Amino acid sequence: MDPGNDVALDIIITNVVATFRTRCHLNLRTIALEGLNVIYKPEFGKVLMKLRKPKITASIWSSGKIICTGATSEEDAKAGARRLARVLQKLGFKVRFSAFKVVNVLAVCSLPFQVHLIQFTKNNRPIASYEPELHPAASYRIKQLRATIQIFSTGSITLTGPDVQTVATAVEQIYPLLFECRKIKH
Amino acid sequence: MHSSANALCKLYLSVIDDVIENVRETFLDEGVEESVLNELRQLWVSKVMQSKAVEGFRKDTINPSNFVLQLPANYTQTLQKQSASIILPPGQNVQNYTAKASGAGAVTTFSLPPGVTYPVHIPAGVTLQTASGHFYKVNVPVVVTQAPRSNRVFTQPAAQRAPPRLPPPQPDPSQARPTIQQAPTQTSNPKSTPAASSSTASGTQPDGQASQPPQEPPAPVDDIQQAPVPQSAPPPPPVSPQPVPESPGDFTLEGIEFSPHPEGTLKQEQGQLLACEVGEGASNSLDTPEKEVKEEAPDGLPVSDGTAFSSLGSQLDEAIKMELLRDFNYSGLEDIVQLDGAGDGSSEDEDVDIGGPVGENDFLGMISAEALHVLEEAGGSDDGSSTSSSDIEKQEIIEELDPLNSGDDVSEQDIPDLFDTENVIVCQYEKIHRSKNRWKFNLRDGVMCYGGKDYVFSRAIGEAEW
Numbered sequence: 001m002d003p004g005n006d007v008a009l010d011i012i013i014t015n016v017v018a019t020f021r022t023r024c025h026l027n028l029r030t031i032a033l034e035g036l037n038v039i040y041k042p043e044f045g046k047v048l049m050k051l052r053k054p055k056i057t058a059s060i061w062s063s064g065k066i067i068c069t070g071a072t073s074e075e076d077a078k079a080g081a082r083r084l085a086r087v088l089q090k091l092g093f094k095v096r097f098s099a100f101k102v103v104n105v106l107a108v109c110s111l112p113f114q115v116h117l118i119q120f121t122k123n124n125r126p127i128a129s130y131e132p133e134l135h136p137a138a139s140y141r142i143k144q145l146r147a148t149i150q151i152f153s154t155g156s157i158t159l160t161g162p163d164v165q166t167v168a169t170a171v172e173q174i175y176p177l178l179f180e181c182r183k184i185k186h
Numbered sequence: 187m188h189s190s191a192n193a194l195c196k197l198y199l200s201v202i203d204d205v206i207e208n209v210r211e212t213f214l215d216e217g218v219e220e221s222v223l224n225e226l227r228q229l230w231v232s233k234v235m236q237s238k239a240v241e242g243f244r245k246d247t248i249n250p251s252n253f254v255l256q257l258p259a260n261y262t263q264t265l266q267k268q269s270a271s272i273i274l275p276p277g278q279n280v281q282n283y284t285a286k287a288s289g290a291g292a293v294t295t296f297s298l299p300p301g302v303t304y305p306v307h308i309p310a311g312v313t314l315q316t317a318s319g320h321f322y323k324v325n326v327p328v329v330v331t332q333a334p335r336s337n338r339v340f341t342q343p344a345a346q347r348a349p350p351r352l353p354p355p356q357p358d359p360s361q362a363r364p365t366i367q368q369a370p371t372q373t374s375n376p377k378s379t380p381a382a383s384s385s386t387a388s389g390t391q392p393d394g395q396a397s398q399p400p401q402e403p404p405a406p407v408d409d410i411q412q413a414p415v416p417q418s419a420p421p422p423p424p425v426s427p428q429p430v431p432e433s434p435g436d437f438t439l440e441g442i443e444f445s446p447h448p449e450g451t452l453k454q455e456q457g458q459l460l461a462c463e464v465g466e467g468a469s470n471s472l473d474t475p476e477k478e479v480k481e482e483a484p485d486g487l488p489v490s491d492g493t494a495f496s497s498l499g500s501q502l503d504e505a506i507k508m509e510l511l512r513d514f515n516y517s518g519l520e521d522i523v524q525l526d527g528a529g530d531g532s533s534e535d536e537d538v539d540i541g542g543p544v545g546e547n548d549f550l551g552m553i554s555a556e557a558l559h560v561l562e563e564a565g566g567s568d569d570g571s572s573t574s575s576s577d578i579e580k581q582e583i584i585e586e587l588d589p590l591n592s593g594d595d596v597s598e599q600d601i602p603d604l605f606d607t608e609n610v611i612v613c614q615y616e617k618i619h620r621s622k623n624r625w626k627f628n629l630r631d632g633v634m635c636y637g638g639k640d641y642v643f644s645r646a647i648g649e650a651e652w
Contacts, residue, residue, distance in 0.1 A: 037652070039620070050652070 009109055011171055013164060015070065017104040018077040022064040022085060023096040031060060034091055049084060056080035060088075067103075074102050074164055104160060107167045111155035111175075113182040120151065120181035140177075142170055149174050153183075194642050202230055237638075609636045613646065623652040 028047045032040035039048040047060045054076040059067045068084065071077035081100055089095040117138045121130040130138035137150040137158075147161035147170040157174070161167040206227045213223050613632020619625065629646040 009111070009171060009175070011107050011109045011159075011168060013072055013105060013107045013167070015104075015106040016072065016074055016077040016102060016164075017106075018068045018071070018074075018081055018100060018102045020066055020068070020081050020085070020100040021098050022066065022088060022093065023098050024064050024094045026060060026062050026064050026088065026093055028060065028062050031088070031091060035087065049087070051080055051083060051087075054080040054083075056084070058084050074105070077102055102163055104162065105164050105167050107159045107164075109157050109159065109171055111157060111178060111182075113179070114155045114185075115151055115153055115178050116181045116183050117151065117153050120178065123181065124177060140174060142173060145170055145173075151178060155182075194640060197642055198234055198640075199231070202227060202234070206230075610634070611646070613643075625650045625652060 028040065028042075028045070031047050031049070032038055035047070035049060037050045037052075039050075041048065045061065049058045049060060050056070051058070054072070055070055056068055056077070057070045058081075059069075066081070066084065068077055068081045071080055078100060082097055085095045085097045117130050117132075121128045121138050124140065127142075128138055128140045137152045140149045140151060141147070142149070145161060145166045147159060147166050149170055150158045151174075157171075157178075159167045159170050161170055206223060210220070210223055213220070611629065611632055611634040613629045613634075615627065615629050617626075617628040619627075625648075627646070627648040627650070629648070630644060632643055632646060634641045634643065634646075
């Protein structure tokens with residue numbers, strides 16, 4: 001069981017969440033009335049604006065904070081955020097693109113083997129937790145990386161972390177642990 | 187579809203009427219003359235017509251009562267819908283007529299009894315009494331039909347007519363005009379000439395007459411199949427001076443002119459004209475200024491209130507135009523696809539491109555909480571319990587001030603082409619739902635402008651993909 005003996009695992013990034021600030025107050029009503037592809041949610045005090053390319057949904061608050069979700073890569077997220085800021089600028093707001101930060105990256109990965117969750121949880125007692133009655137996956141937190149991994153018995157795992165690099169590192173860290181507890185089919 | 191288009195016309199007209207009535211008092215209070223109000227109304231109606239948003243007003247269809255044929259008591263109509271022709275037994279005396287006050291004077295109004303649909307056959311010998319009380323005896327069987335794009339078409343059974351009716355098909359408009367004009371002439375000189383011949387002659391004569399330019403139903407003319415007269419037909423009966431350019435309300439049926447007899451006495455003359463008051467809104471295709479005046483006239487008709495018809499000569503023109511439009515609309519309506527109701531799929535098409543995203547803007551409404559959840563799930567989905575995201579939040583605010591002008595290249599999304607058509611729906615929403623990029627709309631009480639035409643609905647359901 002050589003963890004180094006790695007197959008190329010496909011880590012697919014499914015979602016990148018980023019935030020940025022426009023440094024100016026935004027009139028949500030104006031955006032809602034004049035913007036294209038917007039959904040106004042007055043009860044939440046925000047406007048959703050969807051971009052087609054890159055495929056991004058942005059939540060816009062009147063304070064000027066914008067959360068951008070749905071991107072598939074960090075670059076995409078940034079490009080989408082800038083495009084969004086440009087749209088707001090065209091609507092007439094004095095937008096300054098600032099404080100862009102990728103906040104969350106969500107990735108999925110499929111391991112080539114199934115995992116024995118109970119054994120895995122026993123081996124990694126405090127860090128891993130598994131409550132089958134609550135959720136069918138075991139969750140494993142890597143504090144240093146601030147990453148969380150959810151492991152399913154089928155061998156699929158989902159990872160969330162503050163950036164893509166962290167996620168990749170997390171996969172590498174968890175792989176050997178999972179490899180130990182794999183289910184071997186006869 | 188006819189009905190829906192006509193209902194739409196009626197609706198619009200009723201809206202216009204309502205507004206005008208409600209502001210009438212205000213206008214008067216402000217010291218503005220009523221003529222201004224009337225002019226406003228005419229302008230309004232003409233603009234609606236011109237916009238082609240509505241399928242024109244088919245006066246007859248909208249309000250058959252506009253065209254009241256006073257039938258003799260013993261008249262029994264065989265009412266058949268659609269192409270049914272209504273045979274008026276000869277010798278009938280028209281009973282009911284819609285009295286219409288016309289500014290100029292007596293305007294002969296012919297209102298078909300409710301339920302009468304075109305074409306209407308008027309056999310020879312029928313005595314028609316107009317609203318003004320004039321009697322017209324139809325010596326030659328007449329068929330009043332609605333030709334596409336043309337005003338009321340009055341065709342005469344070929345058999346009856348002595349001379350082939352006017353070649354009018356082509357020069358219809360011109361012929362119509364001349365005919366109309368002719369009529370007055372004839373009217374003025376009661377003819378005692380034998381029916382057929384005189385009518386024929388008169389029919390042909392009009393050709394020479396000056397045509398009435400005002401009404402020019404450009405395209406409609408072509409469609410008129412035997413409808414040369416139709417255009418001229420509508421003009422108010424000779425009695426009323428409305429069609430100034432033409433003889434007052436001379437009505438030519440298939441080239442045969444019926445001169446209205448000013449006095450309500452039965453005339454045996456050939457040249458009796460069937461004055462027909464053009465009711466409903468003028469055809470939208472006609473754009474002459476007279477149309478406005480005419481527009482006003484039709485207003486009254488649909489309401490069958492006897493809206494006063496100004497005796498402007500242009501009224502006749504308008505009437506003609508209206509007739510043309512009406513007929514035009516009649517046929518044109520067949521092409522219209524019913525879009526409202528359950529089968530409404532069109533709204534989504536436009537909405538997808540234009541109305542959808544834009545439509546949302548119109549609503550400014552709250553999307554149900556479930557939609558919001560869906561959105562959030564779609565946006566941030568990880569399998570449910572992602573507590574990690576909250577852990578990640580840090581308050582690092584990095585002061586990067588990248589100038590956004592570099593974002594110039596970033597913008598320019600291809601959206602503009604999606605908005606070419608300008609199809610809009612203005613309505614109220616019952617429920618708007620979104621799942622990822624699938625939208626479902628439950629709308630009510632709205633007006634849709636699709637392809638330049640207006641449609642009104644009380645309920646609309648749509649689906650769209652963004």
